[in-house]
Amino acid sequence: MSLLEIKNLRARVDDREILKGVNLTLNAGEVHSIMGPNGSGKSTLAQVLARRESYEITGGEVLFNGRDLLAMKPEEAACEGLFLAFQYPVEIPGISNAYFLRSALNAIRKYRGLDEMDAMDFLPKLREKLKLLDMDDKLLNRSVNEAFSGGEKKRNEILQMAVLEPKLAILDETDSGLDIDALRIVANGVNAMRSPERAILVVTHYQRLLNYIVPDRVHVLVDGRIVRSGGPELALELENKGYGEMDGAARGASPA
Amino acid sequence: MATATQALQNYEQTFSQFEKSTAGRELAWLQNLRRGGFERFAATGFPTMRDEDWRFTNPNAISQTAFRLVRNGHSLPSRDRLAPFQIEGVSCQLVFVDGRFAPGLSSTEKLARGVSVGNLASEIAKNPGAIEKHLGRYLNLERDAFGALNTAFIEDGGYIHVAKGVIAEEPISLLYVATSQDFPAVSHPRNLVIAEENSQVTVIEDYVSLGGGQALCNTVTELVAGDHSVVSHYMIEREHTKSFNVSTLRIQQGRAADVASHSVLVGGALVRNNVHPVLAGEGGECLINGLFIGNNRQHLDNYMLVEHTSPHCGSRQFYNGILAGHAHGVFHGRIVVHKDAQKTDAKQTNRNLLLSDTAQIDTKPQLEIYADDVKCTHGATIGQIEESALFYLRSRGIDEVSARRLLLVAFASECLDRMKPGPARTHVEKLVQEHALVIASPAGNGDRS
Ligand SMILES: Nc1ncnc2c1ncn2[C@@H]1O[C@H](COP(=O)(O)OP(=O)(O)OP(=O)(O)O)[C@@H](O)[C@H]1O
Ligand SMILES: [Mg+2]
Numbered sequence: 001m002s003l004l005e006i007k008n009l010r011a012r013v014d015d016r017e018i019l020k021g022v023n024l025t026l027n028a029g030e031v032h033s034i035m036g037p038n039g040s041g042k043s044t045l046a047q048v049l050a051r052r053e054s055y056e057i058t059g060g061e062v063l064f065n066g067r068d069l070l071a072m073k074p075e076e077a078a079c080e081g082l083f084l085a086f087q088y089p090v091e092i093p094g095i096s097n098a099y100f101l102r103s104a105l106n107a108i109r110k111y112r113g114l115d116e117m118d119a120m121d122f123l124p125k126l127r128e129k130l131k132l133l134d135m136d137d138k139l140l141n142r143s144v145n146e147a148f149s150g151g152e153k154k155r156n157e158i159l160q161m162a163v164l165e166p167k168l169a170i171l172d173e174t175d176s177g178l179d180i181d182a183l184r185i186v187a188n189g190v191n192a193m194r195s196p197e198r199a200i201l202v203v204t205h206y207q208r209l210l211n212y213i214v215p216d217r218v219h220v221l222v223d224g225r226i227v228r229s230g231g232p233e234l235a236l237e238l239e240n241k242g243y244g245e246m247d248g249a250a251r252g253a254s255p256a
Numbered sequence: 257m258a259t260a261t262q263a264l265q266n267y268e269q270t271f272s273q274f275e276k277s278t279a280g281r282e283l284a285w286l287q288n289l290r291r292g293g294f295e296r297f298a299a300t301g302f303p304t305m306r307d308e309d310w311r312f313t314n315p316n317a318i319s320q321t322a323f324r325l326v327r328n329g330h331s332l333p334s335r336d337r338l339a340p341f342q343i344e345g346v347s348c349q350l351v352f353v354d355g356r357f358a359p360g361l362s363s364t365e366k367l368a369r370g371v372s373v374g375n376l377a378s379e380i381a382k383n384p385g386a387i388e389k390h391l392g393r394y395l396n397l398e399r400d401a402f403g404a405l406n407t408a409f410i411e412d413g414g415y416i417h418v419a420k421g422v423i424a425e426e427p428i429s430l431l432y433v434a435t436s437q438d439f440p441a442v443s444h445p446r447n448l449v450i451a452e453e454n455s456q457v458t459v460i461e462d463y464v465s466l467g468g469g470q471a472l473c474n475t476v477t478e479l480v481a482g483d484h485s486v487v488s489h490y491m492i493e494r495e496h497t498k499s500f501n502v503s504t505l506r507i508q509q510g511r512a513a514d515v516a517s518h519s520v521l522v523g524g525a526l527v528r529n530n531v532h533p534v535l536a537g538e539g540g541e542c543l544i545n546g547l548f549i550g551n552n553r554q555h556l557d558n559y560m561l562v563e564h565t566s567p568h569c570g571s572r573q574f575y576n577g578i579l580a581g582h583a584h585g586v587f588h589g590r591i592v593v594h595k596d597a598q599k600t601d602a603k604q605t606n607r608n609l610l611l612s613d614t615a616q617i618d619t620k621p622q623l624e625i626y627a628d629d630v631k632c633t634h635g636a637t638i639g640q641i642e643e644s645a646l647f648y649l650r651s652r653g654i655d656e657v658s659a660r661r662l663l664l665v666a667f668a669s670e671c672l673d674r675m676k677p678g679p680a681r682t683h684v685e686k687l688v689q690e691h692a693l694v695i696a697s698p699a700g701n702g703d704r705s
Contacts, residue, residue: 050647050651051651052647052651053647054643073650073655073656074647074650074651075650075651075653075654075655075656075659077651078650078651078652078653079653083651084651086648086651089648090642090644090645090647090648091645092645092648092649092663092666093666094665094666094667094669094670095662095663095666100649100652100662103654103658103662104649104652104653104654105653107652107653107654107655107658108653111653143666160652164652164653
């Protein structure tokens with residue numbers, strides 16, 4: 001059984017169709033990448049999978065671990081092991097980062113019938129992950145993402161992923177806004193998470209990240225459809241040629 | 257419901273009986289004070305929405321109800337029934353039941369030397385001269401019918417005196433319990449808090465109810481903060497949602513006195529909380545911090561009058577409101593900077609979360625500046641719970657109700673963070689958690705009344 005099976009998924013917002021029949025299958029242990037021009041629907045796909053309710057599903061089906069993902073609430077999807085690293089992480093004044101992380105972990109543990117972790121047990125675990133991502137301890141006592149730099153926000157997403165240990169991690173442009181050192185650190189953090197039980201879906205515009213996190217498959221999303229799939233070499237080709245031809249392919253494709 | 261005239265007649269009758277039977281009636285100054293209060297009240301009557309100070313709050317439900325004093329012969333609640341209202345870590349708790357001191361329910365064992373806490377009625381009997389020096393000296397009855405009415409019916413309340421240089425470590429709590437009567441019951445607690453020069457104290461006024469009877473609690477507290485004193489005052493309104501609560505905190509600040517007033521309104525049907533500091537000595541600092549959380553048809557009105565009469569003083573008003581259902585909140589912050597109050601720094605901020613289309617907030621800053629070298633700022637915001645923040649929390653596994661609650665508490669924490677860590681803040685944090693949970697729940701953010 002595949003970990004994630006997206007079949008002909010369609011979604012819209014405000015009467016505008018954005019996903020126009022997406023098909024994608026991800027097996028445990030695999031890393032896939034989605035590339036595509038601005039506005040093609042990559043984040044929409046990521047958010048729909050994370051169950052954001054502002055997107056209306058107009059067709060298709062998604063199975064996550066064999067279960068109907070589209071019937072889940074965002075918190076259920078998370079508890080079932082789905083994680084989205086946001087393209088634009090949200091600032092939440094008044095909630096400390098450490099408290100947020102522990103609340104999230106405990107919500108997931110509770111769902112799985114595990115005991116809640118108190119602050120004493122949690123902090124050492126957190127510190128260890130912090131080190132892995134070369135993050136400052138001080139970020140734990142600050143409000144979630146508030147006044148974090150762009151790079152700190154992206155690292156904070158990966159920190160959350162490391163703490164929550166999802167089965168499927170979707171990274172939406174986690175590389176944008178990172179300098180080369182930060183990119184390497186984040187990529188190391190992601191690679192440390194690679195395992196035969198886990199799958200990772202990397203949304204990016206650039207080949208650079210894929211030098212560090214080498215994907216098994218690369219998909220090209222144009223205008224709400226996956227117009228091409230291939231091996232890692234496809235990312236290179238795109239970097240050189242752009243999406244021009246793919247655009248044509250999308251327009252030429254008949255509506256499913 | 258009675259007409260306004262009937263209600264006034266009712267008060268006249270009640271007052272003439274009260275005058276003849278109340279404690280301390282042999283003291284001429286006290287009788288004069290009471291009579292002056294009643295005459296003022298009789299002359300103006302209750303306010304209406306035509307009064308500038310009552311533009312957003314309709315006091316008719318109060319003025320047209322024939323409230324009566326709870327006199328002799330009513331039974332006191334058991335200690336057990338008051339157990340839920342204990343505040344952990346306070347040095348003492350005085351309990352007033354329907355306005356009257358209940359010594360058997362109160363505890364004052366743990367008081368430090370130089371701190372006296374008692375009820376006003378006994379203090380007047382023991383030491384009238386000391387009380388006469390302060391009682392009624394600060395409250396301005398001109399624009400305040402409820403203050404006048406309270407003054408007419410002065411009988412009992414909390415009395416706190418902290419001697420020069422003394423630091424009262426733990427907070428002193430005053431608990432006002434409204435019991436259920438078979439008639440609309442009124443009480444007029446009158447409190448006097450005197451912090452002498454260089455002393456420090458924290459006072460909590462806590463308003464609660466037992467049973468569901470209709471009641472009006474009309475309180476006045478005169479707080480004298482001596483030179484260089486540090487005083488924190490908490491007003492916590494958590495009565496049931498049929499209660500009327502009108503309160504005035506009149507603060508008289510001396511030189512370099514540092515006062516914090518924290519108002520926490522989470523209960524009551526119609527609540528009006530007046531905070532009126534006068535910064536009368538140079539270098540005084542006053543923080544007027546408030547949090548109001550309303551649901552259903554609650555009406556929570558925060559009225560501030562901040563008077564700067566001396567130079568180099570600072571005042572900061574910060575009020576956060578969370579309103580759900582058909583709740584209506586009011587923030588009316590008036591700042592008056594008198595001619596001599598140069599170098600005043602006055603700030604005012606009111607932030608609100610409206611959780612339904614039917615919740616409402618009226619916010620009104622009012623600046624009157626008669627000095628030329630001052631800094632006054634004000635600002636107000638209205639917002640909702642942000643969908644993106646809610647989704648972010650939920651996407652990490654936190655269920656919707658918990659996520660909403662977290663965001664509400666986070667919003668409230670702006671106010672909580674301004675309270676000094678200690679028993680009073682811990683108590684307020686617990687209350688906020690409870691009320692945030694009610695409002696965050698699907699049934700809570702509606703209209704159940
Ligand atoms: N909540 C929304 N409301 C209105 N329009 C939206 C919403 N979300 C996405 N869109 C629109 O849908 C289209 C796809 O957006 P999406 O963010 O999925 O693109 P993307 O592929 O992630 O682009 P980028 O590479 O710039 O991140 C865009 O035209 C965008 O404006
Ligand atoms: Mg995007």
